[in-house]
Amino acid sequence: xxxxxxxxxxxxxxxxxxxxxxxxxxxxxxxxxxxxxxxxxxxxxxxxxxxxxxxxxxxxxxxxxxxxxxxxxxxxxxxxxxxxxxxxxxxxxxxxxxxxxxxxxxxxxxxxxxxxxxxxxxxxxxxxxxxxxxxxxxxxxxxxxxxxxxxxxxxxxxxxxxxxxxxxxxxxxxxxxxxxxxxxxxxxxxxxxxxxxxxxxxxxxxxxxxxxxxxxxxxxxxxxxxxxxxxxxxxxxxxxxxxxx
Amino acid sequence: xxxxxxxxxxxxxxxxxxxxxxxxxxxxxxxxxxxxxxxxxxxxxxxxxxxxxxxxxxxxxxxxxxxxxxxxxxxxxxxxxxxxxxxxxxxxxxxxxxxxxxxxxxxxxxxxxxxxxxxxxxxxxxxxxxxxxxxxxxxxxxxxxxxxxxxxxxxxxxxxxxxxxxxxxxxxxxxxxxxxxxxxxxxxxxxxxxxxxxxxxxxxxxxxxxxxxxxxxxxxxxxxxxxxxxxxxxxxxxxxxxxxxxxxxxxxxxxxxxxxxxxxxxxxxxxxxxxxxxxxxxxxxxxxxxxxxxxxxxxxxxxxxxxxxxxxxxxxxxxxx
Numbered sequence: 001x002x003x004x005x006x007x008x009x010x011x012x013x014x015x016x017x018x019x020x021x022x023x024x025x026x027x028x029x030x031x032x033x034x035x036x037x038x039x040x041x042x043x044x045x046x047x048x049x050x051x052x053x054x055x056x057x058x059x060x061x062x063x064x065x066x067x068x069x070x071x072x073x074x075x076x077x078x079x080x081x082x083x084x085x086x087x088x089x090x091x092x093x094x095x096x097x098x099x100x101x102x103x104x105x106x107x108x109x110x111x112x113x114x115x116x117x118x119x120x121x122x123x124x125x126x127x128x129x130x131x132x133x134x135x136x137x138x139x140x141x142x143x144x145x146x147x148x149x150x151x152x153x154x155x156x157x158x159x160x161x162x163x164x165x166x167x168x169x170x171x172x173x174x175x176x177x178x179x180x181x182x183x184x185x186x187x188x189x190x191x192x193x194x195x196x197x198x199x200x201x202x203x204x205x206x207x208x209x210x211x212x213x214x215x216x217x218x219x220x221x222x223x224x225x226x227x228x229x230x231x232x233x234x235x236x237x238x239x240x241x242x243x244x245x
Numbered sequence: 246x247x248x249x250x251x252x253x254x255x256x257x258x259x260x261x262x263x264x265x266x267x268x269x270x271x272x273x274x275x276x277x278x279x280x281x282x283x284x285x286x287x288x289x290x291x292x293x294x295x296x297x298x299x300x301x302x303x304x305x306x307x308x309x310x311x312x313x314x315x316x317x318x319x320x321x322x323x324x325x326x327x328x329x330x331x332x333x334x335x336x337x338x339x340x341x342x343x344x345x346x347x348x349x350x351x352x353x354x355x356x357x358x359x360x361x362x363x364x365x366x367x368x369x370x371x372x373x374x375x376x377x378x379x380x381x382x383x384x385x386x387x388x389x390x391x392x393x394x395x396x397x398x399x400x401x402x403x404x405x406x407x408x409x410x411x412x413x414x415x416x417x418x419x420x421x422x423x424x425x426x427x428x429x430x431x432x433x434x435x436x437x438x439x440x441x442x443x444x445x446x447x448x449x450x451x452x453x454x455x456x457x458x459x460x461x462x463x464x465x466x467x468x469x470x471x472x473x474x475x476x477x478x479x480x481x482x483x484x485x486x487x488x489x490x491x492x493x494x495x496x497x498x499x500x501x502x503x504x505x506x507x508x509x510x511x512x513x514x515x516x517x518x519x520x521x522x523x524x525x526x527x528x529x530x531x532x533x534x535x536x537x538x539x540x541x542x543x544x545x546x547x548x549x550x551x552x553x554x555x556x557x558x559x560x561x562x563x564x565x566x
Contacts, residue, residue: 051451077453085451089357100443105434106453117434157453 018218037212051083080160092139102155122158134168285416292512293470294498299508302443307368313490315475320485341472349464375487387486506552
């Protein structure tokens with residue numbers, strides 16, 4: 001199968017810091033891929049390069065056979081790469097409805113979906129269970145609900161590749177369980193790239209795991225392989241407990 | 246977002262405001278009739294400003310240049326080249342269009358404080374240019390457009406722009422056009438994107454929107470509305486002077502919009518009207534009228550932080566656009 005996304009020699013330097021260093025990566029269509037690694041390993045920088053928030057210092061990015069290395073972020077979104085922010089970034093002063101109406105309207109303008117804004121927006125809210133709160137102000141929603149709204153905005157973009165950056169951060173156990181079910185459902189028609197610290201979530205969802213350390217890919221494989229990998233264990237133990245969960 | 250009932254209410258309110266303005270033509274005493282015509286044209290300027298400032302969140306300190314582009318774009322060809330009124334108006338609007346497009350392309354490379362400074366600098370350049378070419382503009386002293394030039398002839402009928410009633414009704418017509426254009430824009434899909442840019446530009450970009458193109462469109466629409474106000478001002482009141490290009494006229498629309506309520510469609514009218522009359526009334530009693538104006542502004546900031554209509558909307562009238 002041809003990969004949906006490939007990067008070759010992808011690098012991003014901030015001054016002397018090699019945040020992402022010569023990364024060759026690929027993901028198959030329909031996959032749920034987890035990206036893990038200690039804090040500062042370059043995970044968020046890596047996906048930011050993929051979605052176009054940062055320009056790479058070197059290397060190429062190919063999405064669905066097309067070189068998108070120099071493409072502006074908004075055009076990548078229109079081609080189906082959706083990014084949900086690590087730090088919740090909803091439109092706090094607008095209603096939950098308006099938050100999802102924006103991405104729905106985008107896909108309608110691009111001809112990637114049909115129908116009315118209202119219908120699409122309500123569908124996206126229903127998928128994450130927020131339909132009843134459509135008219136509440138996004139900034140006034142509980143934190144867990146804001147995370148779900150963020151996911152709904154990503155979903156409403158009809159992504160082919162959905163990048164979730166630490167989506168379960170700050171969620172309760174109950175919320176995490178329903179979140180796992182939600183990602184499984186999303187993965188039926190989209191490829192999911194998941195940056196996650198919660199190992200329970202990673203092990204339940206991912207078919208393959210990519211481990212970053214110091215800007216490079218340290219290991220890649222099935223959950224069982226990664227668990228048995230001594231280099232991975234060292235990388236985590238070497239940088240304290242925050243990755244233990 | 247807004248249901249059918251609220252939509253009906255919104256349109257009813259806006260139509261009622263226009264109807265009220267038309268009705269006032271027949272009842273207002275002569276002095277206030279003249280003042281209101283002037284306020285309406287200036288309110289159009291404030292509405293153009295508010296579209297960019299209130300809805301997109303771009304604070305420009307150079308909008309005098311767009312108003313003055315309309316003023317000179319209409320006034321100069323009428324005065325020097327003998328253009329008719331419709332052609333002169335079109336000239337003013339075109340001048341604003343070209344100017345806002347060029348300024349937008351340059352100034353939108355910056356944001357925040359830098360955007361304020363860059364727009365202010367461009368406006369100063371334009372102001373100094375009007376002084377430099379004093380041979381044609383007569384600088385601060387300005388040009389007075391002759392009464393016989395301010396006429397529209399259609400077949401045998403003549404529309405005299407110096408006639409108070411004609412002038413007032415044309416001002417209302419321009420105001421209505423700008424009001425409904427603003428209303429249509431802010432309720433459109435484009436308007437939703439503009440508000441999203443104000444709230445969180447990076448997020449909007451990551452939802453697939455070309456934020457630069459959207460902001461540029463907004464600058465141009467805003468510039469064109471302001472230029473239309475400037476052109477109308479020249480043609481209706483017959484005076485074209487560089488005071489209107491000075492920094493004072495970049496700050497005034499900001500104050501008018503803030504007073505009436507930024508990001509409200511009717512706020513600019515209320516703000517302009519209010520400020521005009523505060524100055525008008527207090528200057529009748531004391532030469533220190535700016536002191537009173539200052540005190541009023543402080544009170545408004547303290548108790549009506551979001552402007553008159555902004556506060557009303559926040560507390561009671563959630564449906565106001």
